[in-house]
Amino acid sequence: MNGLSGLWERTWARRGGFSIKKYGLMIGFLFIGVIISIITPNFLTATNLLNILRQSSIVGVMAIGTAFVIIGGGFDISVGSLLALAAAMSLKLQASMPWYAAILVVLLVGALAGLVNGVLTAKVHIVAIITTLGTMTILRGLTYLYTGGYPITGSSTEFQFIGSGYVGPIPFPIIVFLAMVVVWQFILKKTTLGRYACAVGGNKEATRLSGVPVDFYHIMTFVIGGLMAAMSGIIYAARLNAATPLAGQGYELDAIASCVIGGTTVSGGEGSIIGILIGVLLLNIVNNMFNLLGIQVYIQYLIKGIIILTVVGFDSYSRHKQ
Amino acid sequence: MTQNPVPLLRLCGVSKKFPGVQALDSIDLEIGRGEVHALLGENGAGKSTLVKVVAGVYPRDGGRLFFDGRERAFASPGEAAAAGIAVIHQETSLIPTLTVMENVFLGIERTSFLNVIDERRTREEFESVCRRLSFDLPPDRQSRWLSVAEQKMTEILKAMVRNATFLIMDEPTDALSDDEIEHLFRIIRDLRQRGITVLYITHYLEEVFTISDRITVLRDGKKVGTQPTAGLDHGKVVKLMVGQEVTDEAASRPVAVRGPEAIRAERLSRGRAVLDVSFCAFQGEILGITGVLGSGKTELARLLFGADRPDSGNLYVQGRPRKISSPVDAVANGIGMLPEDRKRDGLILRHEVYKNVTIAALGRFSGWLALSRGRELAAVNRVVQDLSIKIRDAGQAVTNLSGGNQQKVVIAKWLVAEKKVLIMDEPTRGIDVGSKVEIHRIMRRLANAGACIIFISAEVPEIVRVSDRILVMRGGRIAAECPRGTSQEQLVTLMLKGNGQ
Secondary structure (H helix, E strand, C coil): CHHHHHHHHHHHHHHCCHHHHHHHHHHHHHHHHHHHHHHCCCCCCHHHHHHHHHHHHHHHHHHHHHHHHHHCCCCCCCHHHHHHHHHHHHHHHHHCCCHHHHHHHHHHHHHHHHHHHHHHHHCCCCCHHHHHHHHHHHHHHHHHHHHCCCCEECCCHHHHHHHHCEECCEEHHHHHHHHHHHHHHHHHHHCHHHHHHHHHHHCHHHHHCCCCCHHHHHHHHHHHHHHHHHHHHHHHHHHHCEECCCCCCCHHHHHHHHHHHCCCCCCCCCCCHHHHHHHHHHHHHHHHHHHHHCCCHHHHHHHHHHHHHHHHHHHHHHHHHC | CCCCCCCCEEEEEEEEEECCEEEEEEEEEEECCCCEEEEECCCCCCHHHHHHHHCCCCCCCEEEEEECCEECCCCCHHHHHHHCEEEECCCCCCCCCCEHHHHHCCCCCCECHHHCECHHHHHHHHHHHHHHHCCCCCCCCEHHHCCHHHHHHHHHHHHHHCCCCEEEEECCCCCCCHHHHHHHHHHHHHHHHCCCEEEEECCCHHHHHHHCCEEEEEECCEEEEEEEHHHCCHHHHHHHHHCCCCCCHHHHCCCCCCCCEEEEEEEEEECCCEEEEEEEEECCCEEEEECCCCCCHHHHHHHHCCCCCCCEEEEEECCEEECCCCHHHHHHCCEEEECCCHHHHHCCCCCEHHHHHHHHHHHHHECCCCECHHHHHHHHHHHHHHCCCCCCCCCCEHHHCCHHHHHHHHHHHHHHCCCCEEEEECCCCCCCHHHHHHHHHHHHHHHHCCCEEEEECCCHHHHHHHCCEEEEEECCEEEEEEECCCCHHHHHHHHHCCCCC
8 A cells, every 4th residue: 555655656746736636546546445344254265366467467568648638738549459459469460470570560559549549530620539539530441451350260379378377476467567667757757758749748839839840749649649548458368368259348438437537637738647557446346346246336336437437527617717 | 968966977096906906096987978988097097897897897996986866785697787887798698509599598588387488478579679679680590690780789689688877888899890880979979869888898999089978087097087079089088098108218228139030920811810911020129019909910920839820921930931830840940939828728737846847848857767856856946946946845735736836937938938029918917016027127137038929918008118119010910110219109099090900
């Protein structure tokens, strides 16, 4: 607990007035975590915790990209469909090329899908949620066309290692996720790309009038969103060794929820990648608790929706009050 | 003119204070029934505050307001409207996607059973009011397709349908052609015939003499006087507006050492806002550009910075022809800008001071991989000290700073970016007097250090005080170039000469 909240403190210490609220939210969730671990049998076992982490890694990787999009002032609900296409392609392409080449192609396709989202939003000026609503449908349709509507299975053992392998006692997807968190947190906080992404989301016109090529950076946030969604699709396919055209449905909501619980502001301009780690974990802890306690899966939808509305409502209302 | 001896509107000692500014200082004013009363004053004299107090937008701090013989305290624009006060703003308040008729009856829809809009009754009433006022407006056209003149007429119609007896018109002739202005004047005279009272606010003196019965002049939140128009002329009005010249520090200042040419515009044009503008600015000087609202000075600033693109014309930076089609180009060519609305366009309010300061030169603080926070903070702290920006620390959000300090952060941004040409659009707007003087001093220091400052302001006193040379814009063109030491009176006269032309 201490390490986690210390990490949180370091991330948020410089945030001034806003930190208190998010901090409070954070504490609330940690509180839930403690209660869950007390009332739920088998929660605090190493297997269960690693299980939660592994479940979290697919949505977590996707959420990193989503966070960039939201920080840049956009919104991306096409990533769930993109995951399905990426998963299907990464398996089917292996029939005609080695697994690493397939991965490369899939990542490129993801970045390309993001580029399309970005150009439609930044250059054609379609509102981001409508842009990605459109591409969400298109990508899902492409997945059906590509798979013919049937699940795709089978891949090389090297490829399966990405989803199911272990390094020592730790599942490989967790390592990928943690590595991505570190890399993208660094990019967000320490590079010009990250700074400009925040600036564009914070005030695009002021940033433009500072001589920054804002459209480029706005588009880049979507490219990152697509890239990370494709990566999550690869992990998904490698984990299940199968991909259905229905894969990833609703993942975009989990990704968005992970971001906002982790302290990314829906109106853009600020956010944290490390926060996602916490956000996605808490989301999965709640799910896991319901599973262990044998509560209906449908309830989980209600809870997720309420969590998003609570977090976003809190943030938006206090911003409006100002 | 006034049959009823009780004036329609009477203000007794009305005051309004904003933080740091006494916007209205004990104003006494009487406006008679059926008169056209002109309200004049320079920018910041208190005209719009007065209007907002009368129309219930701001509560007044002190004094009494009588409307139609009764003492009133309008708590909201709605209450003022219900009493018969209508304001026609400079910018249209029509809803573009609604038709003319829908706009006119917005909020007072004529309905029948179950709140269903009674189309027939609405149309009949619309047509009868139109006939009465001899207006020819298309009832079913969306208001976004109307000309500016038709929009004004629609707003007048809207006021008449609400039985307004007092019409406040803020700069109604802006963006109207000469014919349309003539038409508007005929309408105003006709309204006067019908006993409607009009408070007419404008920058253009000619119009005042054509249309008004009496004139009230405000200066620095105080009423200077109310006089019948017939007894006044241009010269007298300008004298009232400007008042006594303050000590002339401009003339006593040593002549600025003018460096090489910094930026030159040749026949720049964009739409109707900027027409055929040519001028040259030099390193080491402060070039003032002034003009009333809508004269094209802000639009010119945006052209110079590439925020908008010119339809035609050329720009030269340091003597070389340059195509500046975006702010990226401008910054690459050594030009920086302080936008008119610093909160909307100049700052990322929620972000920290240091991020706002380094954004225009971020590349300088980045190694091959990462930004160096240490180098950033060092540069920021240096410039914060240099401009004496009052902040707790560089990690504080800009939104919590005072207006003056926020503006200094924007200046700091361009200092860090080391730009040779700085375009400052209304840099002291909404800033308290102390910080204003400080910003003027900073501008002079930058110019002395060799920067070229293009200083855009509608406030004549500060333009006169700070500039080495002054361009006066009118109707999108440069109407005159004035040397240092030009009096405020001369400048105001140049600024106000007629609309259009």
